[in-house]
Amino acid sequence: MRVDPDYVEEDEILRPYSELEQDNSYYVSGVAIYPEFRNNKIGQRLMQRAEFFARIEKLDSVSLIVFEQNTGAKKLYERLGYQVIGSRGIVPHPLIHHTGEALLMAKEIKSGGWLLDPLELNYSGFLVDGGDSHEAV
Numbered sequence: 001m002r003v004d005p006d007y008v009e010e011d012e013i014l015r016p017y018s019e020l021e022q023d024n025s026y027y028v029s030g031v032a033i034y035p036e037f038r039n040n041k042i043g044q045r046l047m048q049r050a051e052f053f054a055r056i057e058k059l060d061s062v063s064l065i066v067f068e069q070n071t072g073a074k075k076l077y078e079r080l081g082y083q084v085i086g087s088r089g090i091v092p093h094p095l096i097h098h099t100g101e102a103l104l105m106a107k108e109i110k111s112g113g114w115l116l117d118p119l120e121l122n123y124s125g126f127l128v129d130g131g132d133s134h135e136a137v
């Protein structure tokens with residue numbers, strides 16, 4: 001994401017989200033897992049994949065917006081190293097099922113080191129998953 005500092009969103013419903021942007025960042029506009037597949041670390045792996053792409057593109061961070069009331073998702077991002085770097089009040093709208101604040105969270109991407117695709121690693125792990133043991137190949 002490249003931020004145009006001169007751009008002003010005219011729609012007052014959308015303006016808070018338009019203001020919650022970080023320059024030179026890999027922006028995750030949405031992540032959702034079917035309920036029956038949640039709590040299997042899929043969300044975590046998708047976020048790690050976003051970090052992988054951010055590294056390839058030599059971006060400074062991964063960023064996203066989460067509603068403050070979505071405490072479960074916020075907890076997950078915090079556990080993965082994301083920090084709240086901005087917030088705006090939500091403008092009420094029938095399609096927005098939250099009130100309170102929208103939070104911009106970001107995680108710095110450090111350059112250098114190994115470039116490993118977490119989903120490829122995961123696939124290898126599943127291939128050799130035997131009972132209680134999880135071996136990497």
Ligand SMILES: CC(C)(COP(=O)(O)OP(=O)(O)OC[C@H]1O[C@@H](n2cnc3c(N)ncnc32)[C@H](O)[C@@H]1OP(=O)(O)O)[C@@H](O)C(=O)NCCC(=O)NCCS
Binds near residue numbers: 033041065073
């Ligand atoms: C947020 C979401 C993508 C996480 O995906 P996931 O595959 O279940 O996540 P993981 O298995 O990698 O991690 C699970 C963690 O999610 C967090 N979490 C997310 N939603 C939660 C909820 N409703 N209740 C409790 N914990 C929740 C917990 O911190 C949990 O951590 P734990 O294992 O330490 O308990 C998924 O819950 C989802 O699709 N939610 C609905 C859509 C949504 O809110 N998207 C986020 C928009 S910013």
